[in-house]
Amino acid sequence: RKEVEQDPGPFNVPEGATVAFNCTYSNSASQSFFWYRQDCRKEPKLLMSVYSSGNEDGRFTAQLNRASQYISLLIRDSKLSDSATYLCVVNPARQGGKLIFGQGTELSVKP
Amino acid sequence: DGGITQSPKYLFRKEGQNVTLSCEQNLNHDAMYWYRQDPGQGLRLIYYSQIVNDFQKGDIAEGYSVSREKKESFPLTVTSAQKNPTAFYLCASSIVSGVEQFFGPGTRLTVL
Numbered sequence: 001r002k003e004v005e006q007d008p009g010p011f012n013v014p015e016g017a018t019v020a021f022n023c024t025y026s027n028s029a030s031q032s033f034f035w036y037r038q039d040c041r042k043e044p045k046l047l048m049s050v051y052s053s054g055n056e057d058g059r060f061t062a063q064l065n066r067a068s069q070y071i072s073l074l075i076r077d078s079k080l081s082d083s084a085t086y087l088c089v090v091n092p093a094r095q096g097g098k099l100i101f102g103q104g105t106e107l108s109v110k111p
Numbered sequence: 112d113g114g115i116t117q118s119p120k121y122l123f124r125k126e127g128q129n130v131t132l133s134c135e136q137n138l139n140h141d142a143m144y145w146y147r148q149d150p151g152q153g154l155r156l157i158y159y160s161q162i163v164n165d166f167q168k169g170d171i172a173e174g175y176s177v178s179r180e181k182k183e184s185f186p187l188t189v190t191s192a193q194k195n196p197t198a199f200y201l202c203a204s205s206i207v208s209g210v211e212q213f214f215g216p217g218t219r220l221t222v223l
Contacts, residue, residue: 034211043201043214044154087153097142097161097208098169103153 001026003100004090010106017078021105023088024070033071034089035062038104044087048073078109114138115215117202122220124189124196132187132218134202142208143185146201147171154201160185161208189220197222 036044054063088102146154156169174193203212
């Protein structure tokens with residue numbers, strides 16, 4: 001089992017839609033979690049950090065379920081500019097501070 | 112402006128040549144990282160450094176070398192021993208290890 005797993009997509013949604021991505025992780029001792037977005041041929045950029053049960057920033061909400069070992073990202077009222085690949089990232093603990101990156105979920109928002 | 116810079120943006124290399132990628136940060140971060148990304152793939156950790164004058168191998172260190180002589184600099188050398196060096200190389204830093212990482216714009220290396 002991979003340490004961090006994401007549905008690769010692509011998710012094709014119309015503008016204004018609500019879309020949710022799930023990410024599962026294998027290490028139950030994982031301490032912190034992050035969502036990044038990566039545009040085509042660009043570097044990843046931090047979208048949100050999750051240190052407790054969840055976090056919300058405008059149209060974006062991240063929720064953590066430690067019992068089931070998954071973290072979700074919800075995007076409300078999708079914009080064309082939300083089209084990107086979303087990376088789920090986990091700090092698995094006891095690995096020298098390394099972060100583990102998921103393969104990413106591709107989102108395409110259409111007019 | 113604080114940030115992470117990588118140079119060059121594009122790099123072309125002949126087979127058998129070593130090449131060094133630059134990474135500089137002025138964020139006063141202790142930890143720095145090098146990742147490799149291949150088309151359609153996730154990020155894979157090459158090397159990381161939690162503090163000056165110390166670094167550890169990541170998951171795919173073979174054919175690469177690094178140094179960390181200064182806090183703000185973490186250059187990566189791609190040696191001729193690296194079998195498939197063509198990739199997108201990303202440098203990142205974080206205030207300490209295990210927290211949010213911030214990325215430079217990357218270097219695209221192509222071996223001709």
